[in-house]
Amino acid sequence: MRPSSGARVGGPDLSIWDWRWDSAWPAILAMALVTYLIRIGGYWLMGRVPIGPRMGRALEALPGAIFVSAVLPIAVKAGPPGIAASLVAGLSMLALRRDWLAIFLGLAAGALTRGAGF
Amino acid sequence: MSAGAFTGPLGPTREGMTHGVRMALPLVPGTIVFALANGALSAQTGLSFAETFGMSGVLFAGAAQAMATQLWPRDAWSLSLLLTMVGVVAAVNSRMFLMGASLRPWLSQAPPSLIYPHLALLTDMNWSLGVTYRAKGGNDIGVVLGVGLLSWIAWTPACMAGWALTGALADPRRYGLDLMMVVVFSAMSINVFKRAAALAPFVVAAVVSLAAAYLLQGFWFIVIGALAGAAYAAVFGGARGRA
Numbered sequence: 118m119r120p121s122s123g124a125r126v127g128g129p130d131l132s133i134w135d136w137r138w139d140s141a142w143p144a145i146l147a148m149a150l151v152t153y154l155i156r157i158g159g160y161w162l163m164g165r166v167p168i169g170p171r172m173g174r175a176l177e178a179l180p181g182a183i184f185v186s187a188v189l190p191i192a193v194k195a196g197p198p199g200i201a202a203s204l205v206a207g208l209s210m211l212a213l214r215r216d217w218l219a220i221f222l223g224l225a226a227g228a229l230t231r232g233a234g235f
Numbered sequence: 236m237s238a239g240a241f242t243g244p245l246g247p248t249r250e251g252m253t254h255g256v257r258m259a260l261p262l263v264p265g266t267i268v269f270a271l272a273n274g275a276l277s278a279q280t281g282l283s284f285a286e287t288f289g290m291s292g293v294l295f296a297g298a299a300q301a302m303a304t305q306l307w308p309r310d311a312w313s314l315s316l317l318l319t320m321v322g323v324v325a326a327v328n329s330r331m332f333l334m335g336a337s338l339r340p341w342l343s344q345a346p347p348s349l350i351y352p353h354l355a356l357l358t359d360m361n362w363s364l365g366v367t368y369r370a371k372g373g374n375d376i377g378v379v380l381g382v383g384l385l386s387w388i389a390w391t392p393a394c395m396a397g398w399a400l401t402g403a404l405a406d407p408r409r410y411g412l413d414l415m416m417v418v419v420f421s422a423m424s425i426n427v428f429k430r431a432a433a434l435a436p437f438v439v440a441a442v443v444s445l446a447a448a449y450l451l452q453g454f455w456f457i458v459i460g461a462l463a464g465a466a467y468a469a470v471f472g473g474a475r476g477r478a
Contacts, residue, residue, distance in 0.1 A: 138311065138312050140312065141282070141286050141289075141307075142286075142289070143312070143317060144303075144316070144317045144320055144321075145286060145289040145290060145294065146289075146293075147317055147320075148290075148294050148299070148303060148320060148321055148324045149289070149293045149295075151321050151325050151328075152294055152295075152296055152299065152324060152328050152331070153355055155328050155329065155331050155335075156328075156331050156332075156354045156357045157335060157351055157354045158332050159332035159334065159335035159336030159337075159339075160335035160336060160338060160339050160342065160343075160350070160354060161335075162336060163335075163336045163339035163343075164339060164343060168339075171469040171470070172469065173340075175465040175466065175468050176336065176337055176339065176465070178431075178436040178437075178464055178467070178468030178469075179333060179336065179337040179461060179464070180337050180366040180370075180427050181424065181427045181431055181436065181440075181464070182436055182439075182440035182460065182461040182463070182464025182465050182468075183330060183333055183334060183457065183461040184363075184420050184421075184424035184427065184437075185437045185440040185444065185460065185461075185464065186440045186441075186443075186444035186456060186457045186458075186459070186460025186461045186464070187330060187416065187417075187420055187444075187461075188417050188420045188421055189441050189444060189445055189460075190445050190447075190456050190457075190460075191416070191417050191448075192417050192421075193445065193448075195413075195414060195417070198414065199414055199417055202414045202418050202421070203417050203418065203421040206421035206422045207422065207424070207425055210421070210422040210423075210425040211425050216258070216422050216423065217260070217261025219421075219422035219425075220262065220265070220418055220419055220422050223414075223418035223421060224265065224414065224415070224418050227414040227417075227418065
């Protein structure tokens with residue numbers, strides 16, 4: 118804790134925000150803990166709420182909805198390389214049914230499109 | 236939702252884990268290169284070997300690690316910086332909350348003492364391979380657990396190697412590896428979509444996530460779009476109806 122001047126008058130004492138330490142470990146452990154709580158949180162929560170027909174339909178649609186929401190904005194924002202990588206990977210999987218080949222072709226499409234200057 | 240739609244033992248069996256590892260093998264080279272780049276970034280930012288291990292082996296979340304490393308302080312740590320980094324990491328990882336929720340109907344058939352420790356290894360990789368396998372009628376949770384272990388074994392040592400080697404791979408963009416998640420998810424989603432009864436919830440997710448990506452900062456668009464799609468399915472139906 119920074120030594121207090123003792124002369125602080127009025128307003129909350131915010132000196133805790135300037136608390137300095139020379140180790141990264143409090144931050145690393147806090148980030149790891151929060152990430153673990155997120156990892157188990159959704160799973161835990163779904164065990165505490167009744168899974169009726171509505172929640173069942175929501176959970177069934179959830180994986181596809183996560184796929185779409187993670188891929189589409191990132192691909193669009195990445196521009197032509199992102200869109201090419203996503204389209205080639207998806208269509209290759211549809212046509213060839215080999216995931217390793219689809220991923221290889223998708224990455225290649227992204228790298229080549231970027232290499233071509235897009 | 237009926238258990239009868241899925242075949243085979245719940246596991247986790249050795250066969251299930253092996254099957255998962257075989258599904259994941261094509262993803263391993265890309266994971267290792269991304270990890271090398273992450274370790275190199277870590278070294279260039281000035282993290283020690285032990286700190287790099289803490290980020291890679293304990294935090295264990297590639298994109299969040301990279302974001303947090305870019306916020307690393309030059310001199311001393313402060314509480315406000317710690318809270319900022321925790322917030323950024325939580326935002327980047329928020330999708331894992333929904334991934335875990337989506338696994339509940341399947342994994343909850345196994346004892347919590349087995350599932351909760353293994354959820355520490357929940358990543359894009361074992362989630363996407365797991366739901367693909369599940370969509371095809373698979374029942375063995377060894378697939379999720381096996382791929383989780385494999386991803387840690389591929390990721391963490393490669394991050395440490397990248398820290399030690401530093402340099403050559405510092406720019407994952409050059410190899411198109413920043414598009415890794417886009418490519419893997421695009422390929423993995425196909426089997427999930429092929430078995431969906433209606434695509435309307437996914438159209439909703441597409442529109443909402445795109446709008447959120449342009450209106451909001453950060454990575455919240457993933458969670459917002461996914462929740463919108465799931466909510467649409469809850470209210471209007473549209474996911475596969477299993478008799």
